[in-house]
Amino acid sequence: MPSPTIRRLDVASPVPADIDIANSVEPLPIADIAAELGLRPEHYDLYGKYKAKVLLAVLDELKAQQDGYYVVVGGITPTPLGEGKSTTTVGLCQALGAFLDKKVVTCLRQPSQGPTFGIKGGAAGGGYSQVIPMDEFNLHLTGDIHAITAANNLLAAAIDTRIFHENSQSDKGLFNRLCPANKEGKRHFADVMLRRLTKLGISKTDPNELTPDEIRRFARLDIDPESITWRRVMDVNDRFLRKITIGQGPEEKGMVRETGFDISVASEIMAILALTTSLADMRERLGRMVIGNSKSGEPITADDLGVGGALTVLMKDAIHPTLMQTLEGTPVLVHAGPFANIAHGNSSIVADKIALKLVGKGGFVVTEAGFGADIGTEKFMDIKCRYSRLVPQCAIIVATIRALKMHGGGPEVVAGKPLDHAYVSENVALVEAGCVNLAKHISNTGSYGVNVVVAINKFASDTEAEMNAVRSAAMVAGAFDAVICTHHAHGGKGAVELGLAVQRACESQAEPLKFLYPLESSIKEKIESIAKFYGASGVEYSEQAEKQIEMYTKQGFSNLPICMAKTQYSFSHVPSMKGAPTGFVLPIRDVRASIGAGFIYPLVGTMSTMPGLPTRPCFYEIDVDTATGKVMGLS
């Protein structure tokens, strides 16, 4: 019997605009969705009528419960238009929940507001497979990204201000300000200072007992401005902040420095939100984030700056995932939203864990990994599953005829420009040629030991023959199954076949998860494993990359997993190399470390960490109907 929150859609043809579909369905009170999941009011905090934060404490309460099946959704190498990965994730869940009577939770990432107002538009799915209310999904949601922005930038301010104050004060002056005497003449260390003392090997807890040398070591972080890797962030596509000079005000006494802003979702704090497993774990990760080095080469952390606790306070509500609903009334957890090209690109471990307990044995949790299987899925397996200890039973690869034609040699696809004729008329040969890309994603994903199901996301102009070509190629490449889906046009009903295939795949999965590399390998060995996985014949390190690898190894960080920052438009570092290129040498331009999040990230070629706005951004169409309060023009 379907759950009482399920609703059936009246689908129109041709498919109306996303916002019109979203606005045509009255969402259920989120409390009803929560109740259907077995959540009681004390388990969540409402944020308006259609969003609720599910409190992490639920995990403790449900710890005896068995987990449901765990399904990850990746894709082939996409065109700049996207191949409907979120849409497929939502459509599959609508099928499982509304048509196959399964307990199901969709785990999605929160989109960045930058692209929402820029080129891309929203990310709530599309057609009859969407999360609603789509404006609330695409905008502030429950404030998590804003909290990340605030925390990231508080740390940035703490860094520059600390250098400024150290520049103008003696060791003793600094110490007296850091540990001022109270009215009774007593000094005390703040708790966070004890962390720094421990790191320095000083076991004293009375500030008055420190020797002058200990005072110097404690109070003077001696940050090397050249070494600072921490940048400011903003959730806006503001290209003019990519590279800036700060400190030019007269009061800053000439302490100028070149730095820049990234988009907020690229912040290490976003990566921590996605990878953390508890409030206590988040506190530790935030405290050990490394912002740069001292002049003598010691890594300097947020806790050295005294700010790890305050960052946790800013992030304490963000740790709870947000419950929303699909068009057909199935539950969705939205949480974290790192970009998959420049970060690890997966939604949060805590959302997946809560979801797995809520659906229980025989239920399904479908979580999305960003971009292609070379990017999001690789990071899902080697980083996210490594930290969560969760094991997926099934991996989905979303493919479109459009993208496969591009890989087969079709003309360039450019966002905002009309599609070439090749993409809207039958061309089986082009599709078949492009299937090399799909095949490599299948074999790569399968190498982790999971069953791979290919979801062919059907567009109106796709033909039977084209889709059959994809099915055959997928099966030859080792897919467990390959299914044509029409959830964009039909909602969950269009993904019932996919749902059944996923169910079979999950039920027949027996292998343990096989990581691509062991953590104990050196940084270079790990990078080379991933490069080989992409199809590269070798790796080339810049001088800067060599230097950083040496430094991180020396600092004891070499046993972390690797998070490659690489273009999503090719298995290689060159966006124009489509299909399944081989023989290329992967250039590592630089290597950075997110010690709090827990990974080393090599930069493959040049990757922008701050998008820009086009001449006519999406915002031109966006407004509020001031009579009804409804948002117009979001896409």
Place this chain on the structure above:
Amino acid sequence: MPSPTIRRLDVASPVPADIDIANSVEPLPIADIAAELGLRPEHYDLYGKYKAKVLLAVLDELKAQQDGYYVVVGGITPTPLGEGKSTTTVGLCQALGAFLDKKVVTCLRQPSQGPTFGIKGGAAGGGYSQVIPMDEFNLHLTGDIHAITAANNLLAAAIDTRIFHENSQSDKGLFNRLCPANKEGKRHFADVMLRRLTKLGISKTDPNELTPDEIRRFARLDIDPESITWRRVMDVNDRFLRKITIGQGPEEKGMVRETGFDISVASEIMAILALTTSLADMRERLGRMVIGNSKSGEPITADDLGVGGALTVLMKDAIHPTLMQTLEGTPVLVHAGPFANIAHGNSSIVADKIALKLVGKGGFVVTEAGFGADIGTEKFMDIKCRYSRLVPQCAIIVATIRALKMHGGGPEVVAGKPLDHAYVSENVALVEAGCVNLAKHISNTGSYGVNVVVAINKFASDTEAEMNAVRSAAMVAGAFDAVICTHHAHGGKGAVELGLAVQRACESQAEPLKFLYPLESSIKEKIESIAKFYGASGVEYSEQAEKQIEMYTKQGFSNLPICMAKTQYSFSHVPSMKGAPTGFVLPIRDVRASIGAGFIYPLVGTMSTMPGLPTRPCFYEIDVDTATGKVMGLS
């Protein structure tokens, strides 16, 4: 009969730390507070268990209801430690609601997170007169300031990117990108573009009909980079962003520009949030914000950039005030939070209006204005009341013995340093000498035609004789009454006398509100009226100020009210001139305009719009107890 949500406090002596008092009281579910105010669940959106956004639609529903009494709280010229204005506002409301059985709503500003983590700490009141939960009050609240940051910075990104795209494209190229042809070859203007066409006097609605000259005028904003007054904002004390150079990335093609960040609460969008009266009004105000001029001297607005609608979408939830509660269970509306020195410093018109309807006839709304009566109260009367058409019946001036001693010639008071002996031992002569400051605040405030009640906020070391001296001086200066209050130590019970005095003042008030200047006066005449009000003998304009006044007058903006950006530490522009200085010449360094908010703001001397962090910021003490989730160390 007191309302069922009222709770009695067990007060301890000496008064414990603010956070300990706040944590010792279990807040009521905010739904209970809402119900007691007569609000039904469809009137508000919950944000967790202890906060709710009261929807603006309530105003429409209650429009037939009579307003309650309207009381504004200002203060004397403060020390850097603050004189307890928020605390008195809360204490008075606790007295009215919990002891005098009146319907009452407190209207407070949302504090900036910058100072919370910097020097000042939180702003939820103090002692036994606080808003709870105080951590939620002081941190993200319901995301309004984050929304302002996002909107402000989207506009900033739109400005620089537009200049960038105009620099590299022909008129026709620009136009084709702004109005691209769709699949059928049709072009259309986005709604926001029609606003620009109207402004240009072009009545055509079909893009294909524009002449080349009209295309150029429409598509090329031709912004003069030197004229841009719009700055980016961040809700963090980040002094290194005060002056920066942007656009130094290689892709920005050398289009570098000097600019800077202000703290978010200084954004014009915050001023709009505080002064707007409806969603439709906010849409218009956001669209007409002027960001600078074209090279030919025409003001360029957010709507010219196509972004007014998107800004409104970002701000559409922020327009609803947030309901919270005091320690004694009386209701509080928190909304908007502009700084009173660099902005108008008052909470929102919509919060006050909703509150006046909710308390109804005979009830009380107590709203706080920032800093002294020269700053917050002047702007309350001449800007806020002018836009809201509301009339206060009573103005409170909060005074402390400490601040009066400073005005009488006591030694400098410095935040973070122990108080001089003079401030903690009896010195009636010093207090009497300092009462010139109080007297001037009384006569200035009284000149608007309202009854002035002085609230003497008693500290433990203040003596009877000192307080009596203040009472006498206040009555001589024309106060309606002057009352000693102990709400910090005793909660509402300590402000019952104040509550009775306020009630008498409200009931006997009959005069209409007398503004300080008519809007029709010239910009200079209005500035000079305010300067005289401060005690200045004249005004001196910089060349830049003269130029700007001339420009704004020419652009047709001279009939707006004036919002002076002036130090809060003196009636004059010199923080060290205490008491009631006269004969000084007020220097106007620059004049800017907030056309959307609706005021001209002269800068008196140098005012920082971005605070900094001290060597040991408040954040050192702030952390989460990861076992309970409670915030520790907020002050």
